[in-house]
Amino acid sequence: xxxVLMKGNEAMALAAIKAGCDAFYGYPITPQNELPExxxxxxxxxxxxxxxxxxxVAAINMVYGAAGAGARALTSxxxxxxALKQEGISYMAGAELPGVIINVMRGGPGxxxxxxxxxxxxxxxxxxxxxxxxLYSLAPESLxxxxxxIKESFDIADYFRNPVMIAVDGLIGQMMxxxxxDNETPxxxxxxxxxAADGNxxxxxxxxINSLYLDPLMLEKHNLKxxxxxxxxxxxxxxxxxxxxxxxxxxxxxxxxMARIARTSIEILxxxxxxxxxxxxxxxxxxxxxxxxxxxxxxxxxxVVEMSTGQMLEDVKIANECERPIHFYGRVGGIxxxxxxxxxxxxxxxxxxxxx
Amino acid sequence: xxxxxxxYKRSEGLSLMDNSYCPGCTHGIIHKLVAExxxxxxxxxxxxxxxxxxxxxLNYDFFxxxxxxxxxxxxxxxxxxxxRVRPNSIIxxxxxxxxxxxxxxxxxxxxxxxxxxITIVFVNNAIYGMTGGQMSPxxxxxxxxxxxxxxxTKAHGLPLRIAEMxxxxxxxxxxxxxxxxxxxxxxxxxxxxxxxxxxQNDNKGxxxxxxxxxxxxxxxMTPKDAVDWAVDSMIPxxxxxxxxxxxxxxxx
Numbered sequence: 001x002x003x004v005l006m007k008g009n010e011a012m013a014l015a016a017i018k019a020g021c022d023a024f025y026g027y028p029i030t031p032q033n034e035l036p037e038x039x040x041x042x043x044x045x046x047x048x049x050x051x052x053x054x055x056x057v058a059a060i061n062m063v064y065g066a067a068g069a070g071a072r073a074l075t076s077x078x079x080x081x082x083a084l085k086q087e088g089i090s091y092m093a094g095a096e097l098p099g100v101i102i103n104v105m106r107g108g109p110g111x112x113x114x115x116x117x118x119x120x121x122x123x124x125x126x127x128x129x130x131x132x133x134x135l136y137s138l139a140p141e142s143l144x145x146x147x148x149x150i151k152e153s154f155d156i157a158d159y160f161r162n163p164v165m166i167a168v169d170g171l172i173g174q175m176m177x178x179x180x181x182d183n184e185t186p187x188x189x190x191x192x193x194x195x196a197a198d199g200n201x202x203x204x205x206x207x208x209i210n211s212l213y214l215d216p217l218m219l220e221k222h223n224l225k226x227x228x229x230x231x232x233x234x235x236x237x238x239x240x241x242x243x244x245x246x247x248x249x250x251x252x253x254x255x256x257x258m259a260r261i262a263r264t265s266i267e268i269l270x271x272x273x274x275x276x277x278x279x280x281x282x283x284x285x286x287x288x289x290x291x292x293x294x295x296x297x298x299x300x301x302x303x304v305v306e307m308s309t310g311q312m313l314e315d316v317k318i319a320n321e322c323e324r325p326i327h328f329y330g331r332v333g334g335i336x337x338x339x340x341x342x343x344x345x346x347x348x349x350x351x352x353x354x355x356x
Numbered sequence: 357x358x359x360x361x362x363x364y365k366r367s368e369g370l371s372l373m374d375n376s377y378c379p380g381c382t383h384g385i386i387h388k389l390v391a392e393x394x395x396x397x398x399x400x401x402x403x404x405x406x407x408x409x410x411x412x413x414l415n416y417d418f419f420x421x422x423x424x425x426x427x428x429x430x431x432x433x434x435x436x437x438x439x440r441v442r443p444n445s446i447i448x449x450x451x452x453x454x455x456x457x458x459x460x461x462x463x464x465x466x467x468x469x470x471x472x473x474i475t476i477v478f479v480n481n482a483i484y485g486m487t488g489g490q491m492s493p494x495x496x497x498x499x500x501x502x503x504x505x506x507x508x509t510k511a512h513g514l515p516l517r518i519a520e521m522x523x524x525x526x527x528x529x530x531x532x533x534x535x536x537x538x539x540x541x542x543x544x545x546x547x548x549x550x551x552x553x554x555x556q557n558d559n560k561g562x563x564x565x566x567x568x569x570x571x572x573x574x575x576x577m578t579p580k581d582a583v584d585w586a587v588d589s590m591i592p593x594x595x596x597x598x599x600x601x602x603x604x605x606x607x608x
Contacts, residue, residue, distance in 0.1 A: 022441055023437070023440060023441050025436075025437060049440045049441055051436065051437075051440060051470075053433065053436075053466070054462055054463070054465075054466035054469075055462060057430065057433070057463075058430065058433040058436075058462070058463055058466065059433075061426065061427060061430035061433035061434050061437065061463070062433050062434070062436050062437030062440075063437060064424075064426075064427075064430075064434055064437060065406075065424065065426075065433070065434035065435060065436065065437025065438040066437040066438060066440065066441045067437075068424045068434070068437075068438065069404065069424075069437075069438045069441055069442045069445075071441035071442075073437065073441070087427050087430075088427065088430070091426075091427050095424075095425075197404050197422035197423060197424050197438075198404070198422065198442055198445070199401075199402040199403060199404040199421075199422050199438075199442055199444070199445030199446065199447075200402065200442075200445075201401045201402070201421070201422060202401065206371075206420055206421060206422050206423065207422050207423075208416045208417075208422070208423045208424070208425075209423070209424040209425065210407075210416055210423075210424070210425040211425065212413060212414070212425055214414075
């Protein structure tokens, strides 16, 4: 199939159908509305389930139910709606259920705004709800990458029996780009879902989907089992791209739309004879700290650029292990930094104006 | 020698695990009725029960069918999620008045509104039992609880009649309130449950059976006094009966 021109939210919706998503449950919120709108028509055409729920809370609990019954379930929302879903997401992690959540981020806190933002970094990468858990969180920079990662995300969720969050911002949700749905995605070895409480007990004992462990020793054992899973994600499944880092004197750290803009900044700087590279996290959990150990001695400074007041900044500081000075530049409120703004920051740092 | 004959035994719908309910509490009877109804209708093998939060949170261990434990109040949403992907299964939620009438009222109303093909077993004992006897939306006027120590007043809100309210929802198919305070009513309650599960099995939509139940410990009564209080105080405010029957396609 040739490339087709699609809006981000619609392309992500179609990617989920291609991934074998059985059911979508969601509630309207800008700037992700085209995603459920597209699915309301196309899930039915493909013999799948679409439900517009009464709230985000209900939607994620429907996902929890469907996942418990062994189905591939999806919900999508935007920042304040994701906050409402945290209850169900925590239950999914606790009960070890797969599922995919697409977060088309907008500005906050509170009702915030409806323009692009990366203000949910902590909400996404720190679990978000109650208890010790994490979501495998993917942050694509383009519609094509979003399509490819969503196609793979259902496998990843099934593999780990843990929810996967797709973290994009309103820019990716709202823009149009040519995309193909034919790219090969990595294959994951998946086991049959013999644990599912699907009401088909012809050949087995009853199954229970549960996150309640009243015995502290049992709950500790369960918490450590979950931790082992997150440790595997950290050890073996970090994803990142290192761009132009060879002999670079400064390295930008940016993800999602911000990384894409910074690519242009790097080109502008190259024209000025400045070697600037980039670490682009593709997983924001697990955070790709391994990338920082690969940086050469030529790198004298690190610049973190985000559409937030500096949330990923903290992870970069941890990964950097005090090796290099770290600088930060961010715009918030729905303002998307331009490539030239990032260039100015780099020039300031190199000129010694911006002290970390 | 006279031959022995089994006239009563534990339902196959219940597991062998001891339940966690206090002496005199009627949860045990209601569990038995749910289990027996599913077995007698031959639905147990494809049933998925949804435990909620409250005293019945642990009942994923007490029923012998597949079970999923739900967050507080969200059981009807969890049930919706399952039923839509497994339409041939039989789904019941088991929820108390704190769970359904308070935190989960939106999920209950909208499951009925969408006419989800599920059965809600709603156990109304007019109090939060698990957390130690706090006031719930169905606590009666004058009833003393740990958060209405001088008795419920109008300022706390008048008690909610759930069966009556749910019966006003166009998508609801069958709504009945029953009690288990004596053998006659236990038999009636089982009939109501079997009717609800049969309606679900026929894909005829949303059913809710409200049970008047007791909480001797948190009511501060003996089991016998608790049953009497349910009859003398609860049933006059929460009358028994069928509040909606749209099984023939229209309301009766």
